Amino acid sequence: MEIQKAPLEGGTWDKDIRRVGQLTPMLTGSTPRVGGITMQHVVTACEPTSMSEAVVMEPSQAGGFLESPCGAQHSAASLDDGTVDTANESSEEESTGEKEEAIVTLDAVTISTKATEVPAEHSANTQHVKAKRPDSLSVPAAEPRLWTSQRDAEVKLRIGDSGVAAETPLTVNQMFTSVVERFGDCTALSWKEGEQQKSLNYKDYYQSCRTAAKSFLKLGLQRYHGVGILGFNSAEWFIADIGAILAGGFAVGIYTTNSPEACQYVAENSKANVIVVENHKQLQKILQIEDKLPHLKAIIQYKDALKEKRPNLYSWAEFMALGRDEPDAPLDAVISSQKPNQCCTLIYTSGTTGQPKGVMLSHDNITWTALSTGIHVHLTEAREVVVSYLPLSHIAAQMMDIWVTMRVGGATHFAQPDALKGSLVNTLKEVRPTAFMGVPRVWEKMQEKMKSVGAKSSTVRRKVAAWAKDLVFKKVRKALGLDRCSKCYTGAAPITKDTLEFFLSLDIPLYELYGMSESTGPHTISRPEAFKLTSCGKEIPGCKTKLHTTDEEGNGEICFWGRHVFMGYLNMPDKTEEALDAEGWLHSGDLGKHDKNGFLFITGRIKELIITAGGENIPPVPIEDAVKEALPLVSNAMLIGDKKKFLSMLLTIKCQTNAETGDPEDELTAEGQELCRKLGSNATRVSQVAGGRDRAVHAAIQEGINQVNERATSNAQRIQKWQVLERDFSIGGGELGEWERKSREEKKASITWL
Numbered sequence: 175m176e177i178q179k180a181p182l183e184g185g186t187w188d189k190d191i192r193r194v195g196q197l198t199p200m201l202t203g204s205t206p207r208v209g210g211i212t213m214q215h216v217v218t219a220c221e222p223t224s225m226s227e228a229v230v231m232e233p234s235q236a237g238g239f240l241e242s243p244c245g246a247q248h249s250a251a252s253l254d255d256g257t258v259d260t261a262n263e264s265s266e267e268e269s270t271g272e273k274e275e276a277i278v279t280l281d282a283v284t285i286s287t288k289a290t291e292v293p294a295e296h297s298a299n300t301q302h303v304k305a306k307r308p309d310s311l312s313v314p315a316a317e318p319r320l321w322t323s324q325r326d327a328e329v330k331l332r333i334g335d336s337g338v339a340a341e342t343p344l345t346v347n348q349m350f351t352s353v354v355e356r357f358g359d360c361t362a363l364s365w366k367e368g369e370q371q372k373s374l375n376y377k378d379y380y381q382s383c384r385t386a387a388k389s390f391l392k393l394g395l396q397r398y399h400g401v402g403i404l405g406f407n408s409a410e411w412f413i414a415d416i417g418a419i420l421a422g423g424f425a426v427g428i429y430t431t432n433s434p435e436a437c438q439y440v441a442e443n444s445k446a447n448v449i450v451v452e453n454h455k456q457l458q459k460i461l462q463i464e465d466k467l468p469h470l471k472a473i474i475q476y477k478d479a480l481k482e483k484r485p486n487l488y489s490w491a492e493f494m495a496l497g498r499d500e501p502d503a504p505l506d507a508v509i510s511s512q513k514p515n516q517c518c519t520l521i522y523t524s525g526t527t528g529q530p531k532g533v534m535l536s537h538d539n540i541t542w543t544a545l546s547t548g549i550h551v552h553l554t555e556a557r558e559v560v561v562s563y564l565p566l567s568h569i570a571a572q573m574m575d576i577w578v579t580m581r582v583g584g585a586t587h588f589a590q591p592d593a594l595k596g597s598l599v600n601t602l603k604e605v606r607p608t609a610f611m612g613v614p615r616v617w618e619k620m621q622e623k624m625k626s627v628g629a630k631s632s633t634v635r636r637k638v639a640a641w642a643k644d645l646v647f648k649k650v651r652k653a654l655g656l657d658r659c660s661k662c663y664t665g666a667a668p669i670t671k672d673t674l675e676f677f678l679s680l681d682i683p684l685y686e687l688y689g690m691s692e693s694t695g696p697h698t699i700s701r702p703e704a705f706k707l708t709s710c711g712k713e714i715p716g717c718k719t720k721l722h723t724t725d726e727e728g729n730g731e732i733c734f735w736g737r738h739v740f741m742g743y744l745n746m747p748d749k750t751e752e753a754l755d756a757e758g759w760l761h762s763g764d765l766g767k768h769d770k771n772g773f774l775f776i777t778g779r780i781k782e783l784i785i786t787a788g789g790e791n792i793p794p795v796p797i798e799d800a801v802k803e804a805l806p807l808v809s810n811a812m813l814i815g816d817k818k819k820f821l822s823m824l825l826t827i828k829c830q831t832n833a834e835t836g837d838p839e840d841e842l843t844a845e846g847q848e849l850c851r852k853l854g855s856n857a858t859r860v861s862q863v864a865g866g867r868d869r870a871v872h873a874a875i876q877e878g879i880n881q882v883n884e885r886a887t888s889n890a891q892r893i894q895k896w897q898v899l900e901r902d903f904s905i906g907g908g909e910l911g912e913w914e915r916k917s918r919e920e921k922k923a924s925i926t927w928l
């Protein structure tokens with residue numbers, strides 16, 4: 175059954191607001207059930223458990239590893255067991271008619287055009303007031319807006335009037351305690367230490383987070399101040415993240431390959447009181463900048479023994495010991511003062527120009543998106559197992575590994591730090607996850623590996639391999655550790671059709687996931703019953719898409735609406751207003767179109783952003799400017815790297831231009847010739863320099879590139895290859911002006927070594 179969705183309103187109730195009539199996405203007929211997680215706020219009083227007290231599993235127990243996180247204790251109540259949930263039926267109903275959006279504030283007023291009453295026990299911080307029609311509403315002066323850029327402010331939540339969009343907002347603590355109540359004995363986290371398997375169940379995990387929260391408070395963590403976390407995925411990473419949130423701070427993941435300066439920016443911007451580092455190497459980065467961090471009070475190292483003693487430097491065990499005997503009351507007071515519409519997490523995302531932006535995510539952003547995503551992809555309660563290996567400073571990994579998995583009582587197993595250097599498949603084979611997410615580069619690597627194994631074998635065996643592909647899917651899946659994984663996802667960057675087809679030919683459909691940090695991760699996800707190759711699928715329930723200023727082919731800027739839309743950029747009201755329009759739609763900067771069945775296809779990008787195959791977002795302009803500044807001989811610098819493994823750069827040299835046509839000529843400008851002479855070169859023409867023909871110029875350019883690379887924010891932002899072109903860019907040549915974008919694509923395609 176497919177239900178036609180009615181033309182969408184602009185997302186708010188204001189009648190004067192621009193309408194978005196053209197969009198008519200379809201919803202599939204499958205009716206997901208709203209996850210049965212109880213909403214009570216339960217604080218269980220148990221003895222805190224430290225990481226060192228984690229349960230040690232016998233190897234035999236670990237055998238096929240986690241058969242299910244919760245053994246037989248739970249009856250695997252599927253979120254998609256065919257039960258038709260009335261709440262969600264009405265969600266589809268709402269899609270068929272003119273939709274009135276309800277907006278709820280969590281302090282003074284709740285405006286609900288179809289007033290959904292919330293049970294009193296779920297709304298400690300919420301007063302519901304039946305709303306008048308918005309156009310006759312007099313809005314109280316202190317009412318929060320949809321967005322903010324202040325660390326301590328509250329926002330209006332975009333609560334719908336039925337279905338998932340109307341679910342009661344929860345804080346992270348409320349969600350976690352309800353999970354503990356239902357799945358307390360289920361495995362939450364597991365990892366390997368040497369040959370030993372270790373794990374924590376939900377009860378102990380929660381208690382460890384509380385202990386960490388008490389320790390943070392003891393170290394002086396202030397409300398709405400950051401706890402920076404810099405290191406590879408581990409139980410300590412999660413506990414520090416959630417501990418920071420429970421203690422009223424912000425959890426702030428820092429990209430592990432960030433330079434000290436880039437770490438400094440994040441620590442300063444988030445006013446980090448504490449930084450949690452993985453090991454000595456990461457510690458060194460923070461020690462280099464600690465004098466420049468006035469808010470920093472303590473550093474914690476969570477792996478390996480400390481190599482030096484310093485005041486305010488703690489091992490993980492020392493850190494957890496700080497909070498272990500602390501009373502509950504102060505922490506409980508902080509927890510009960512938290513509201514779902516307040517910020518709890520910052521995700522730093524590359525600005526296309528200037529400094530990274532701190533994406534403020536509220537408790538509701540996180541708890542609601544986890545719920546909606548779990549429903550959309552049909553996760554099974556107390557049964558899911560995932561492997562955590564993607565960088566946790568990104569929302570995609572946080573959402574999948576921490577929040578969605580928690581929401582359904584699943585287990586997260588931590589991969590080894592060298593996962594991406596080769597150990598991932600071994601971990602997958604041991605753990606046999608039920609859901610797995612890879613950025614395109616991960617899938618490409620698997621594809622390359624499988625192809626190279628095929629290439630090495632003899633012709634006969636190769637033929638057998640090609641033939642066998644159709645018959646031995648199970649074996650292939652097993653060899654990849656994906657034999658019980660029915661949900662394989664790709665996201666964060668565009669993936670090639672070739673890779674999608676390769677895996678499909680092995681009976682491994684890759685479901686595409688599309689979203690942004692600003693949408694708390696997923697906006698659309700494809701899934702078995704709504705799958706089209708190269709489409710990113712359809713919206714997670716309760717979210718809407720509009721395509722802004724469409725062209726004749728239906729391509730427009732993809733805009734999002736829903737409870738997953740972020741609060742704003744920290745301290746950047748202007749940037750926030752650029753990202754969110756007057757109606758509150760989040761403008762993605764991506765181009766897309768819908769097919770007649772409502773499948774979303776990403777067709778391009780308006781924003782000047784390179785997204786590598788590894789999913790790293792890289793703003794090209796600051797890097798290009800830095801190269802031009804370091805190398806006065808260079809007239810144009812163009813960074814290439816979209817969908818590529820690494821960054822490359824195309825350079826042009828300052829040359830004369832034809833006064834009549836404006837076309838570039840071969841002769842260097844006087845300045846260019848002078849600069850060459852200073853470098854020890856006699857070159858007077860571009861053709862003498864291009865393609866690495868002039869050693870002195872070549873060496874000087876390499877030197878300049880090295881200087882820029884030294885200042886790079888992270889490894890991913892380093893220029894690995896470069897080339898001087900035979901001709902400068904020009905409008906006539908098609909590289910500049912309105913063709914610049916197209917030209918980028920063409921140039922990219924013509925360079926074979928990329």
Ligand SMILES: Nc1ncnc2c1ncn2[C@@H]1O[C@H](COP(=O)(O)OP(=O)(O)OP(=O)(O)O)[C@@H](O)[C@H]1O
Pocket residue numbers: 523567568569570571664665666667668669686687688689690691692695710762763764776779785789791
């Ligand atoms: N499936 C996809 N296909 C094409 N582009 C994508 C896809 N998913 C994300 N992107 C690109 O990535 C951008 C968002 O990057 P951003 O870093 O904010 O979030 P993310 O990639 O979802 O999360 P992460 O923080 O993990 O990188 C999108 O605006 C889009 O350009």
